[in-house]
Amino acid sequence: MKLSIITPCSRPYNLPAVYSSILEMGTNDIEWIIVYDNIDIDERILMYEKDVKIKLFKSIREVGDNYASRQRNIGIENACGDYLYFLDDDNLAHRYLYSKMNIYGNGNNIITFNQFTIKWERKLSSFDIKKFKITELDTAQFLVPRKYKTRWTHRPLIEEYDYICDLIEEVGYDNFFYIDRLYSYRNYLRRFDIY
Numbered sequence: 001m002k003l004s005i006i007t008p009c010s011r012p013y014n015l016p017a018v019y020s021s022i023l024e025m026g027t028n029d030i031e032w033i034i035v036y037d038n039i040d041i042d043e044r045i046l047m048y049e050k051d052v053k054i055k056l057f058k059s060i061r062e063v064g065d066n067y068a069s070r071q072r073n074i075g076i077e078n079a080c081g082d083y084l085y086f087l088d089d090d091n092l093a094h095r096y097l098y099s100k101m102n103i104y105g106n107g108n109n110i111i112t113f114n115q116f117t118i119k120w121e122r123k124l125s126s127f128d129i130k131k132f133k134i135t136e137l138d139t140a141q142f143l144v145p146r147k148y149k150t151r152w153t154h155r156p157l158i159e160e161y162d163y164i165c166d167l168i169e170e171v172g173y174d175n176f177f178y179i180d181r182l183y184s185y186r187n188y189l190r191r192f193d194i195y
Contacts, residue, residue, distance in 0.1 A: 001082040001105060002029045003098055004146065006075030008068040009036040011089045014189045015045050021092035022052055030098060033078055035059050035071035069152035069159050072139075076151060082107055084146050086139035090189040093140075100182050101143055109175050110167060111143040113182040139163075 005022060009015065015034065022032055028051045035057045046054055057078060059071050072086055083101055087093055104111055139160055144150075150166045152159060168176075 003083050004031050004079035004081030005085045005087050006033045007087050007089050008071030009034050009089045014089045016048055019048050024095040025098040027098050033075040035074045072152045083143045085143050091140045109177040111177050113179045
């Protein structure tokens with residue numbers, strides 16, 4: 001199976017570190033889609049390109065726009081993978097993410113990991129969603145089959161929660177499959193450039 005990793009980018013200085021974490025998965029069945037704003041990214045990230053293909057798309061921010069949601073939608077529209085992974089530019093991917101996707105992904109189930117607590121049935125529940133609505137829900141906790149029609153809304157603030165709720169409405173709780181001990185390094189990289 002092929003994996004599309006989608007990164008809305010406002011911190012281009014983090015991209016080499018993010019790319020290194022993607023390369024550690026050890027496969028070329030991944031594409032990395034970077035959707036960037038009015039920042040000086042140009043083609044410089046492409047000089048790092050090795051085994052994993054990098055695709056660049058520019059998205060202009062509009063006043064009042066929830067640009068990260070729109071950037072993720074551009075990534076969805078241009079993805080070729082069987083699964084989508086939304087990896088922000090301050091997160092690092094887990095080195096076994098791709099191999100676990102191949103073991104547990106069937107092209108229908110949404111794979112989830114990290115903070116969720118209902119593990120024995122390996123299913124996501126409404127309890128999980130409400131409990132982690134604000135503080136713990138993050139894009140880097142879900143692998144989503146590309147075939148689902150759900151897109152990111154442009155609602156402000158709790159965009160991860162809105163996206164997951166829309167997915168649940170489309171596919172139901174039974175199509176969420178939990179994997180224990182697989183995690184991303186969430187909000188791991190620096191958020192501000194230091195001069």
